[in-house]
Amino acid sequence: MAAIQKAACEACGRASTTRCAGCIEGLDHYGQPSPTYYCNKTCQKAHWTEHKADCKLANTRKVLYRGGELLQKAFYTFRDVAFDLKITSVTKQGEALIVHDQCIDMSQGPLFRFPDRMVADEVDKKSILTLNACNDAPAYLHELSKKVFQGVSGQIQQIKEVRLLVDEKKCRSVKLYRNRKLDDSDYFHEVIKVALSDSAAYALDLAGAQYGQLKSVIPFEDYARDYVTVVCSEFDHGWHANDFRELLMGKHDLPAGYDVRIPLIAKEVTQALNYAVQDWEEENETVSHMLDQKQPVFASKLDNFLGRLRDDIRAYVHHFESNGSKFSILSASDGDAGKPSYGDAIKTKETAKRASPSLGSGTSSMQEELRRARFFDPVTEPPKQLTEKELRKNFAGAPKGVQEFVAKFAAGGGKVHQF
């Protein structure tokens, strides 16, 4: 027989078994249940002025912890269905996971089946799904993350995207060998930092599994203490999505040999994901409403939601592959006369301190540009075909292999268009 939960009444201190209905599933700072007990309605009423703010916050933390779980699971789903590494072997050396992958030429990929038979368990699988995918999470899931925070936006003080270095000594390591050469670069790790109205901050670590950090939400001070060497920079919410969009427009320097098809397909899959979310919301309820449902209802709706994302993204990937892998490509915006250049940019060391463009406090022209590019908005107009000349111009500074690929694409009459 289950023991009856008993605690002191918040108002008078007598033993009580009745909980405040307003925050019955509310959570504390660490994501643990934090019900508030009263012996009767009179005590609850007497204490309401004092409890009101806490009641609201406990519910906000519930939405935050659930929202982090939803975003992390959505990211695993995204990576699992649209996986972009060709893994040839996975082995273990003590605690370390050794992953070999093969550089691929343009005749293969860019997507591959995740090698389920090579991994021992879910933890190893998550480590590989998130490997070097830190900046992908806030970029690809930006629209979904906005929906997650919508219902509690009044309780949120600030949302930032934080770039940091993970203390590898404190982590379980995943070593990646590319064509038998150890990839020993230092990579930045990116998390979303949410501060609530009481100023308490939380790290949403969607790609932490590669470091053995599996929790989706952790109080930020604990996260910084237990996993981080240095916090490098803070960007506004949406910075990575914008950075990704700029990359697609040819505004970033990319390393030689960089497979430009990967961001192109990621853009398409992101769009498929956003449509799936939109459709699910139309047929069910808003994401923010789901996050506020009673626990068993929330759990089953979340399964249903993730299943829908999986099915729709998989259908897109299948369609993409069976139609000869055709990409759509963003064009540079009208006012942008500068020649695009390629060099280092994503997933590499930050070599120069770039000024961080921000969406929130930034220029309105950038927001205008975003709107015009239509990348993160639903597509309402038919896509405009890019001419071969426009296409070549976009990728003028790209490495030779990429240029050849783009040329082949355009020449083959591939459905190359802009949104």
Ligand SMILES: [Zn+2]
């Ligand atoms: Zn009482």
Ligand SMILES: [Zn+2]
């Ligand atoms: Zn309450």
